Amino acid sequence: MKDFLFELREGFSISFRAIRANKIRSILTTLGIVIGVTSVVLMSTAIKGIDNAFQTGVASLGSDNLYIDKWEWFNNDVPWWELRNRKNMDLQDYEKFKQLAKLPLATAPTVWSFQGVKNKDKVVDQVMIQGTNEEYIKTTNLSFSEGRFFNELESNGGRNVIVLGSDIAKTLFPQGYALDQEVKLKGHKFKVVGVLEVQGSWVMGNFNPDKQVFIPIQNVFKYFQNESFRSVTINVRAKNSQMVEATKEEAVGLMRRVRGLAYNEENDFSINQQEGLLNTINETVGVIQIAGLFITGLSLFVGAIGIMNIMFVSVKERTKEIGIRKAIGAKRRTILGQFITESAVICLFGGLIGLGIATLLSLIVNQFLPTSVQIDAVILAITISIITGVLSGFAPAYTAAKLDPVEALRYE
């Protein structure tokens, strides 16, 4: 063991000399590994960023939530034309369900519409307007930076009140103080009663509460579309995660009753939940991961071949040196170790440079996708580059170690 450490240390100092003596070649050789490691690190942090974003997005749906809807959200078990032929859900369905359901913590109807939201000359186009009632807030984890959600009175009375998502509020009221101000939706005035805190989930797009506004559901039907035209979604929140399954079973039974289905008819509604989305996301991330691994693996492989090639050249070129070293007592494993160490050190340099580049690039990528190079990516990069170095250095080092000292000394 002590011998091994000693040889390792000498191997390091020998390889540093060799690398210093061949600076340009070493840099060029390293390039392949630099690119390989950069892509590995970048890819792994990007994948992690995507995954994180998806996960927080999913979490914002709430793991205890069920969404009873005409549409199947995530699975494609039912063909879309059958979904389309289902009867729309309406507020009566919601009212009946709410009265019958015992298990949910809260149930709220939602319906959406895309409209521009205006504060004087400031406009946000195509905002997702969520029409709902006062129960809605209990089905979510949303919190407020200002104000409150609209109450039962405002909801039932169809008052022109509005709750703004943080992004919308920031755009319309850059100075803040949105509370009690008026905004216009399609020319109708609405009073701001609350502003949500930043939820920070980019991935859900329009489903991100930061980019939504909330108004009483009746106003959606009154101002924007016919009640018969839009199907209502019923948001159901279970009391806790253990109750999700029971709540779901109850909901299926009740909804069949509400919708007046005969025993031999299939459900004409779907119960959507986070799990479905999670599965879809995991599949997607899995595909991205495999593709990413393949691409980065390929670039590393190319880099490794470059290293191997240059190490073979190096061994050939230094045949005489190897002969001298063997003549004065270097053992096979010393020579083997020397060249493997050299290759590993070159790769390690490349890996560290790649890591640096990846860190810089991830700062740029971070503008679009929340990523940062974590300690595990650092360990990954270092491990991968050392392993690549050892593997690609082995064959050249072995040929060096096997050289016959007499032949090697004669080599010019």
Add this chain to the structure above:
Amino acid sequence: MNIITIEHIAKIYQVGTEEVHALADVSLKIDKGEYVAIMGPSGSGKSTLMNILGCLDTPTKGIYNFNDVNVSQMNDNELAKIRNKEIGFVFQTFNLLARSDALHNVELPLIYAGVPSYDRKERAKEALAHVGLADRMHHRPNELSGGQRQRVAIARALVTKPSIILADEPTGNLDTKTGEDIMALFNEIYEQGNTIILVTHEEYIAEHAERILRIRDGLIEKDEHVKARYIPKKNGESKI
């Protein structure tokens, strides 16, 4: 005491379908403290004999005892160990590592012997001082003259305190005067009790030794004692 005992060794190379007997049948003994020159024209087998004596190669047949250890059947690593500890090589072309300075070149055998860094540096410096190059320690081979390079090589050969110094045409790449300096240095090393084996094809160089082995066609043609040994004068470069 015999350092080297060789009994009926032969070295046969297979060239195509033909067998080449580089050494046919050689037996010889070399005592501790001897100064032996091996002479012979090219193709005589003297290089093969030197390679075997230096444990760089093994004989096809016969027994080679080095310090009473049979080295004729040893494997690569065992031979490397013997070369490292027991044999100091001096080559015609110096064979220094071009990218390393004199000190590191002299240190190298100690590195392979596993001597710790501090001790190693001391011993290497001492060996360099011994050959008169204390002030050239941090020069690379290309910054040294031919004679100085050969001195570095001699320091490298001496630094492990080997049983024999094996010099292969040590003056072959040097001018006459520098060559004489190097031979003077060998003489001093010999007088300090070291065993030297000198391979050469030049009669006047061989006459520095006290015994000459003449090789021809893979056999020892003559094994003679030198009656009037040539003792070189110091020209001043070495400072022993």
